[in-house]
Amino acid sequence: MKSIRMIEAGKPLELQEVPIPAIGEEYVLVRVRAAGICHSDAHYRAGRSSMGMLPITLGHEIAGEVEMIGKQVTNIKAGDRVCLHYNITCGNCYYCKSGNEQFCEMVKMLGHHVDGGYAEYIAVPARNAILLPDEIPFAEAATLMCASATAFHALHKGRVKAGETVAIFGVGGLGLSAVQLAKAMGAVEVYAVDIKQDKLELASEYNAIPIDASRVNAVQEIHKLTKSKGVDVSLEMIGTRKTMEQSIDCIGNLGRAVMVGLNQQPIEINTYMQVLGKEAEIIGSNDHLLGELPLLVDMAHRKILDTSRVVSQTIPLDADKINQRLDDLENFTNDVRVVISMED
Ligand SMILES: [Zn+2]
Numbered sequence: 014m015k016s017i018r019m020i021e022a023g024k025p026l027e028l029q030e031v032p033i034p035a036i037g038e039e040y041v042l043v044r045v046r047a048a049g050i051c052h053s054d055a056h057y058r059a060g061r062s063s064m065g066m067l068p069i070t071l072g073h074e075i076a077g078e079v080e081m082i083g084k085q086v087t088n089i090k091a092g093d094r095v096c097l098h099y100n101i102t103c104g105n106c107y108y109c110k111s112g113n114e115q116f117c118e119m120v121k122m123l124g125h126h127v128d129g130g131y132a133e134y135i136a137v138p139a140r141n142a143i144l145l146p147d148e149i150p151f152a153e154a155a156t157l158m159c160a161s162a163t164a165f166h167a168l169h170k171g172r173v174k175a176g177e178t179v180a181i182f183g184v185g186g187l188g189l190s191a192v193q194l195a196k197a198m199g200a201v202e203v204y205a206v207d208i209k210q211d212k213l214e215l216a217s218e219y220n221a222i223p224i225d226a227s228r229v230n231a232v233q234e235i236h237k238l239t240k241s242k243g244v245d246v247s248l249e250m251i252g253t254r255k256t257m258e259q260s261i262d263c264i265g266n267l268g269r270a271v272m273v274g275l276n277q278q279p280i281e282i283n284t285y286m287q288v289l290g291k292e293a294e295i296i297g298s299n300d301h302l303l304g305e306l307p308l309l310v311d312m313a314h315r316k317i318l319d320t321s322r323v324v325s326q327t328i329p330l331d332a333d334k335i336n337q338r339l340d341d342l343e344n345f346t347n348d349v350r351v352v353i354s355m356e357d
């Protein structure tokens with residue numbers, strides 16, 4: 014089969030012909046129909062993250078059709094449409110057993126530690142396959158498996174309840190899912206903070222209140238709009254020092270600030286003013302859980318989460334085109350969501 018693989022860190026991905034993977038008794042073979050190209054893939058290709066093996070097929074946002082199932086598989090059959098949870102976990106360690114499998118000691122991520130979805134076929138444990146209703150196109154389903162799932166988990170970590178207010182810093186793919194899901198979880202007001210006009214406009218179409226941080230001080234604006242109360246929950250999805258500090262500054266008493274954007278720089282916190290005095294919480298959110306995905310797919314199926322505007326371009330399984338797209342992500346020249354599509 015054709016696969017687009019990372020051979021060496023810092024080099025373009027290459028087309029390789031490799032055997033169709035064999036499947037174990039608890040595995041399924043999936044014919045890939047769509048694989049999202051993610052910012053993480055640009056990091057992997059550049060060599061900024063250690064890979065499980067080399068060469069490796071990248072791609073962790075995957076949807077397709079089940080081609081073949083292992084002997085022990087009962088939950089899925091050949092021909093089923095599925096999307097794939099990208100973390101393969103052991104199911105037996107302390108973290109798996111306590112329902113926090115994102116910390117599994119043996120975790121293997123598709124397209125990072127083991128071969129991923131930039132290929133015609135992929136083998137995964139059957140429990141990683143989530144049934145996909147006919148109404149959700151493969152390309153949209155692929156994007157649900159990363160950005161939307163991360164947003165959903167972050168809202169769960171923030172314990173958003175009906176009647177609360179939420180501020181979302183950064184309304185790209187992740188943030189736009191967060192806006193819609195926060196509303197679905199009962200948030201009465203969602204503030205969308207960004208500096209890009211087109212993103213703010215899209216967020217307002219999903220009923221968020223836009224805050225243009227290129228023109229106003231986001232924290233002051235949120236305090237004004239909430240009558241000095243501050244928001245109940247903030248999600249930081251950008252990963253800059255400034256927005257991380259703002260996301261903590263804009264929460265009120267008993268507020269929860271959830272950190273999602275990646276940033277290695279330390280930030281400064283006045284524990285008395287910002288945490289203790291308010292009984293506020295600063296919460297980390299990392300990845301998502303397998304158990305969150307069927308619900309997320311169902312919400313997309315019911316159009317509670319609109320995925321129709323997420324995918325801006327599809328490209329074929331072609332090394333040059335994929336490398337070009339990863340260059341764009343690397344240089345931030347182009348903010349759109351591209352998915353490799355292998356539909357007939
Ligand atoms: Zn991703």
Ligand SMILES: [Zn+2]
Pocket residue numbers: 102103104105106107108109110114116117118119120
């Ligand atoms: Zn485990």
